[in-house]
Amino acid sequence: MSTSSQIRTVRTRFAPSPTGYLHLGGARTALYSWAFARHHGGQFILRIEDTDVERSTPEAVQAIMDGMHWLNLDYDEGPFFQMQRMDRYKAMIAKLLDQGDAYLCYCSTAELEQMREQQRQQGLRIRYDGRWRPEAGKALPTPPEGVNPVVRFKNPASGAVQWDDLVKGPISINNEELDDLIIARADGTPTYNFCVVVDDWEMQITHVIRGDDHINNTPRQINILRAIGGEQPVYGHLPMILGPDGEKLSKRHGAVSVIQYDELGFLPEAMINYLARLGWSHGDDELFSREQLVQWFDSSSLSKSAAQFDPEKLSWVNAHHMKQTDRALLANETQKRLNAIGLDSNAGPALAAVLDLVIERAATLVQLRDEAALFYREPSVNADELRAMLDEPTRLAMNEFAQGLNSLDWTVDNLSTHMKTVLKAHNLKMPKLAMPLRLMLTGITQTPSIDKVMALMGQSIVMQRIEAGLAL
Structure with a gap:
């Protein structure tokens, strides 16, 4: 970590794309970014990366916001929306074009496909061949009429991109392995990798904590950041979460919206506790509060290995947190669920007393409701x-x-x-x-x-x- 990064106030961000709900992997990324900022007395920023216009929806934005609210991951700034910052991105693209760090590429879709097919036949790595890249002494083709060009970033042709990853340690990728990334489409809209760089720089993000599926993006983003004169943040790439069978987490394993866990009867405090342990540890501590997480959270304890989702352990953690929850709050949560099935706790004994009796028999609020329901409905006797x-x-x-x-x-x-x-x-x-x-x-x-x-x-x-x- 650079000295300047140590001096600067810690600023982290969670930057989901609104193309679906907030799932467990995204929620864990948000949690770690939030906990890191809170631990260091810094700021946590929420940014919605909605440049994928075709797939982004208002419903997905709301689902993300609802998930963050349920988990009580409060943010200090935002939400910022990339589609509202188009002028800034276009100004920065113009700057790169002016200084020679970006160029216009007139390749048609057919040309690009022909290029890839030739590379496949020759056993070469599939990449843009740089035919429109300006070089000293190189004659460029004449721009075809009626073709709107894309803008490509002129990636350094030699050297390497290096960073000390918070999770994985030192990483180095040769620039020769990177081709010239498109940073603006033919219709002029900037692309994801470019917008991220501008946002992280202008929002003064010091630490980027995200999934390791972004590792391939990082060297490209670092090169763009250097070209626009920005200061490099500290990166940390988290391994994925696997299902109980060791395969990629899917809906059948529990890769659903975090809000659905509310419907299934899990407490947000339990979900925070459980998610925190999916890739981070503090000694042998399995059960802890939100406050303890903030106090203990240290990036040096982030795991390099993929975590495995375990529904039974989540239920165990939830059962613990239910017992620790204030009875009035627990009664309120249970009453809402009793009301949903047409039962009223006013028609029987005090709900808090009932919960004291049945709490040991339940691992979720739904189970707690079902146990308590015995006291508020007429029995159906066989x-x-x-x-x-x-x-x-x-x-x-x-x-x-x-x-x-x-x-x-x-x-x-x-x-x-x-x-x-x-x-x-x-x-x-x-x-x-x-x-x-x-x-x-x-x-x-x-x-x-x-x-x-x-x-x-x-x-x-x-x-x-x-x-x-x-x-x-």
């Missing part, structure tokens, strides 16, 4: 299943248990003691009474401790449902 459980000894014990509830002081301890007393009197094991009770009260046989369930449901509802169950 009569045949219940009758099979209520053999004569069990039915007698259940009747005695129900009668004793009338005068019981309604506490967990008293309910537990009463149940044990009835079981002992009838020489029965706990499941003989607990299983049909669960079915009568909730409609299912897998619930938290039945004495705690009854204590929360309340005396009148419990007695009413037991009476209904015995009548089946």
